[in-house]
Amino acid sequence: MASYEDCVAGPLEGHVERREALLKLERVTQSFRMNNGVELVVLKELDLEIIDIKFKPQIVSLLGPSGSGKTTALRIIAGLDKPKFGQVLIGDGEQGSLRRVRAGDVGVVFQRYPLFDDLRVVDNLVEPAVRIGKMSRKEALDQALQYLDRFNLVRQGYSWPVQLSGGQRQRVAILQQLITGKKFIVLDEPFSGLDPISVSNAIQLISEIAHQHTLNTFIIVTHDVSAALLISDHVYLLGRERDEKGNPLPGARVVKVYDLIAEGIAYRDNMEDLPRYRELYKQICRKDFPLL
Amino acid sequence: MQENKLSSLLKLRGEITKPIRLALLSGWMLLFLIFWIFSPMKALPTPTEVLLALRRMFAEQHLLYHLVVTLKLNIVGLVYATVVSLLISYLGTLPLFYHLNRAVQLLRYIPFVGFNLIFLTLFTIGFPLKVAWLTTGMSFFLVTGMTAVIESIPRMKYELAQVLGYNGWQTFYTVVARPTLPHMMDIVAQNAAIGWVMITSIETYARTEGGIGAQIYQYSSTNNLAEVYGLLMLIGLIAAVEDAIFVFLRRMLFPYSTLAERA
Ligand SMILES: Nc1ncnc2c1ncn2[C@@H]1O[C@H](COP(=O)(O)OP(=O)(O)OP(=O)(O)O)[C@@H](O)[C@H]1O
Numbered sequence: 001m002a003s004y005e006d007c008v009a010g011p012l013e014g015h016v017e018r019r020e021a022l023l024k025l026e027r028v029t030q031s032f033r034m035n036n037g038v039e040l041v042v043l044k045e046l047d048l049e050i051i052d053i054k055f056k057p058q059i060v061s062l063l064g065p066s067g068s069g070k071t072t073a074l075r076i077i078a079g080l081d082k083p084k085f086g087q088v089l090i091g092d093g094e095q096g097s098l099r100r101v102r103a104g105d106v107g108v109v110f111q112r113y114p115l116f117d118d119l120r121v122v123d124n125l126v127e128p129a130v131r132i133g134k135m136s137r138k139e140a141l142d143q144a145l146q147y148l149d150r151f152n153l154v155r156q157g158y159s160w161p162v163q164l165s166g167g168q169r170q171r172v173a174i175l176q177q178l179i180t181g182k183k184f185i186v187l188d189e190p191f192s193g194l195d196p197i198s199v200s201n202a203i204q205l206i207s208e209i210a211h212q213h214t215l216n217t218f219i220i221v222t223h224d225v226s227a228a229l230l231i232s233d234h235v236y237l238l239g240r241e242r243d244e245k246g247n248p249l250p251g252a253r254v255v256k257v258y259d260l261i262a263e264g265i266a267y268r269d270n271m272e273d274l275p276r277y278r279e280l281y282k283q284i285c286r287k288d289f290p291l292l
Numbered sequence: 293m294q295e296n297k298l299s300s301l302l303k304l305r306g307e308i309t310k311p312i313r314l315a316l317l318s319g320w321m322l323l324f325l326i327f328w329i330f331s332p333m334k335a336l337p338t339p340t341e342v343l344l345a346l347r348r349m350f351a352e353q354h355l356l357y358h359l360v361v362t363l364k365l366n367i368v369g370l371v372y373a374t375v376v377s378l379l380i381s382y383l384g385t386l387p388l389f390y391h392l393n394r395a396v397q398l399l400r401y402i403p404f405v406g407f408n409l410i411f412l413t414l415f416t417i418g419f420p421l422k423v424a425w426l427t428t429g430m431s432f433f434l435v436t437g438m439t440a441v442i443e444s445i446p447r448m449k450y451e452l453a454q455v456l457g458y459n460g461w462q463t464f465y466t467v468v469a470r471p472t473l474p475h476m477m478d479i480v481a482q483n484a485a486i487g488w489v490m491i492t493s494i495e496t497y498a499r500t501e502g503g504i505g506a507q508i509y510q511y512s513s514t515n516n517l518a519e520v521y522g523l524l525m526l527i528g529l530i531a532a533v534e535d536a537i538f539v540f541l542r543r544m545l546f547p548y549s550t551l552a553e554r555a
């Protein structure tokens with residue numbers, strides 16, 4: 001098993017070792033009956049595959065316009081909702097074996113960062129760690145304090161969740177999922193409603209966590225093009241395809257995948273200064289980003 | 293500065309200092325006393341008459357005994373009703389027991405005295421009858437309030453437990469039972485008042501043991517109004533103390549519940 005020490009810092013040198021699929025969406029279709037009785041197809045035969053990259057933190061983005069079905073897809077990935085058709089498969093630790101996802105397999109950081117408000121911050125980490133992470137209370141407390149220290153939350157350890165700032169809440173919510181040993185963590189719009197500085201802080205924070213937990217895969221759901229490019233190694237663009245006349249077909253799917261490792265801009269500092277980053281950004285904003 | 297302080301008395305969520313709060317309280321009490329003393333209602337006994345009546349009842353009429361009888365009913369009934377109501381409210385989260393929970397809530401519309409015949413066939417007149425009756429009567433109201441608290445838990449909280457991987461019991465304890473405790477306590481405190489309405493009627497109906505309700509019945513049937521008002525004031529005093537105990541317990545046991553949501 002890879003550990004933190006095995007993780008290669010900085011950009012990838014030479015070839016990238018890609019391994020088997022970790023998470024797979026197969027022809028996921030979801031629809032809702034609307035109030036006028038019409039069935040609204042939100043996702044249509046959505047295919048998506050996340051491949052393990054050896055010794056690298058892994059962050060992928062699901063990018064799409066507002067209303068394209070990102071949250072819908074996230075809830076299906078997390079096992080909170082069942083799709084009408086199709087399935088989500090997840091690696092169960094053993095090489096190459098996939099099984100259907102169940103609620104609890106995938107950690108979710110919800111958009112509003114719900115926490116257990118009747119537990120102090122540290123207990124919001126300790127309790128799940130003991131119950132799900134299979135730690136003893138002492139191990140859990142050590143681990144929780146270590147996390148809080150590393151993410152600049154020590155002084156908030158014995159605060160109540162309602163006393164936290166938005167950014168602190170976000171960090172605790174991420175740590176809560178981490179400490180239970182989730183292999184996958186999905187974040188719903190972690191950058192929405194943040195000022196530009198806070199966005200770059202959040203990007204840095206999530207990358208940092210990912211670098212320290214190279215065994216985890218983070219899936220970021222967002223409509224922020226630059227944030228998606230800055231943070232991910234792969235970006236999946238979600239949108240509706242068009243027919244010959246240019247009319248959108250019902251139901252969103254992955255219309256394009258950007259492999260930022262192949263593009264040479266993944267895992268780099270000051271990525272915003274790279275010409276390739278700027279080209280891609282323009283391409284997505286002006287051409288690729290699907291209208292809904 | 294002084295003006296600022298006074299103007300906050302009529303400001304929305306205005307803040308006042310402790311001395312001003314105490315002054316306000318004394319002011320209101322004084323106003324009440326003046327109103328009482330100079331009341332045009334001739335049937336109303338004077339404060340002195342009421343105090344004398346209270347002293348007489350304590351000294352000669354075993355008021356302390358009656359007080360203990362009533363307090364015992366009050367506390368035992370409240371404890372039973374809380375336990376029973378919590379159980380029915382919690383069970384209401386399971387589809388199997390949903391309708392049972394609804395039915396109990398609807399029963400609060402049925403006049404409470406209507407249940408005396410049912411209890412008379414089950415118990416002979418005495419403490420068990422009174423407790424059973426009070427527990428039942430209060431539970432209709434408690435279950436309604438407690439169920440509303442449970443229903444107001446955001447779906448997000450259940451989903452947080454779900455994605456963490458909590459099982460049914462862990463989710464129930466973490467999302468339903470534990471965080472609602474302070475609210476449940478509020479519900480009990482609110483309904484303790486209804487409990488006192490019921491206690492006085494129950495004790496009027498089942499008088500053999502005595503109790504404040506029985507005393508009120510006895511004194512009002514003999515037109516001893518000073519005694520009746522004395523007893524009513526005594527109940528008011530007990531209620532105020534009980535309320536303060538609930539507030540104190542809430543602060544002690546659930547400090548987070550007094551913090552306001554910020555975002
Ligand atoms: N339970 C539901 N019932 C009916 N319609 C729904 C339901 N959930 C989602 N939808 C619809 O599905 C579409 C996609 O919603 P979704 O929340 O997944 O979008 P999104 O991509 O997350 O958008 P945003 O970026 O604004 O959060 C919307 O048109 C929405 O109205």
Ligand SMILES: [Mg+2]
Nearest residue numbers: 070071072189
């Ligand atoms: Mg969304």
